[in-house]
Amino acid sequence: MSSIPRLFVSALLEPSVPLRLEEDASKYLMRVMRLSPGDRLRTFNGLNGEWLCELGPPEGKTAIIIPVEQTREQMSADTPHLALLFAPVKKAETDFIVEKATELGARSIHPxxxxxxxxxxxxxxxxxxxxxxxxxxxxxxxxxEISDLVVLEEALAQLDDDTALIFCDEAGEDESKPWGGEFGRAGAALSVLDSLKDRSAAILIGPEGGFSQDERQFLRARADTYPISLGPRILRAETAVVSALTLWQAVCGDWT
Structure with a gap:
């Protein structure tokens, strides 16, 4: 099944109801993948799971697909929501962050x-x-869901009241380190995350240069905020994103 092409569609998927694909998707299936009528593909729309579909006769340059059967059900809306808040860095690194956050299961991404x-x-x-x-x-x-760029305070105000903010603080937990720590040290990541199981969470990663003293003081004074350490080294922003999301999935997410 995994060798069959997989495609996102924006329309509702229903048995035997033909769908006309948009130009890019049509070009991908017919020119890049060189599929022919009768060939099969998998589709999903974020609403009603994954479906096995069959490619029908095209209408000019427009591909037509026909859903055959549902192969996977949509995940429950009751599962904990994982959000990523991050400060954009250079173009290639920011693209990497968006890609890896998607791969690692972030449900929403907020620059x-x-x-x-x-x-x-x-x-x-x-x-x-x-x-x-x-x-x-x-x-x-x-x-x-990917939000437009806003200031940190506005992004935090938009979080649901029951969302725990996981503040990845480069000050770390080691009191011998010279940087940060003016307003307290962070907790060990695994023990902090273990206390947040079954809760929706937003992971906050700072920019190159980290957070200012004012920001660190503001974040530590904020209710339902949990500073964590990502280890004794200062990580690049994109490395910190992958590390934090991986830790959350391993302790609180769908890897458990």
Whole structure:
């Protein structure tokens, strides 16, 4: 089954109800994959699971697919929601963050502006394309919601009241380290995350240069915020994103 092409569609999937694909998807199936009428593919739409479909006769350059049967059900909406808040960095590294956050199961992705954020513009169309391709490749049944760039305080205000904020603090837990720590040290990641099982969470990763003293003080004073350490080394932003999401999935997510 995994060798069969997999494609996201924006329409509702119903048995035997033909769907006309958009130009890019049609070109991919007919020109890149060179599928012919009768060939099969897998589709998902983020709403009603994954479906095995059959390619029908095309209408000019437009591919037609016919859903045959549902092969996977959509995940429950009751599962904990994992969000990523991150300060954009350089273009290639930011693209990498969006791709890996999608692969690692973030349900929503929120670029934020902090005091030391260097990149103040993002391209949501590019982010959405990267996320779509990553979701198709990694067998996800949904696409992450990607928000526009806003200041950190606004992004935090938009979080649901029951969402725990996991603040990845480069000050770490080692009191002998010279950086950070003016407003306290972070807890060991595994023990903090273990206390947050079955809860929705938002992971916050800072920019190159980390968080300012004012931001660290603000975050530590915020209710339902849990500072964690990602180890004794100062990580690049994209490395920190992958590390934090991996830890959450291993302790609280669908790896358990």
């Amino acid at each position: 934020v502006i902090t005091q030391f954020t260097q990149t103040r513009t993002v391209r949501l169309d590019r982010f959405n394309k990267i996320a779509l391709e990553a979701a198709e490749q990694t067998e996800r049944l949904d696409l992450p």
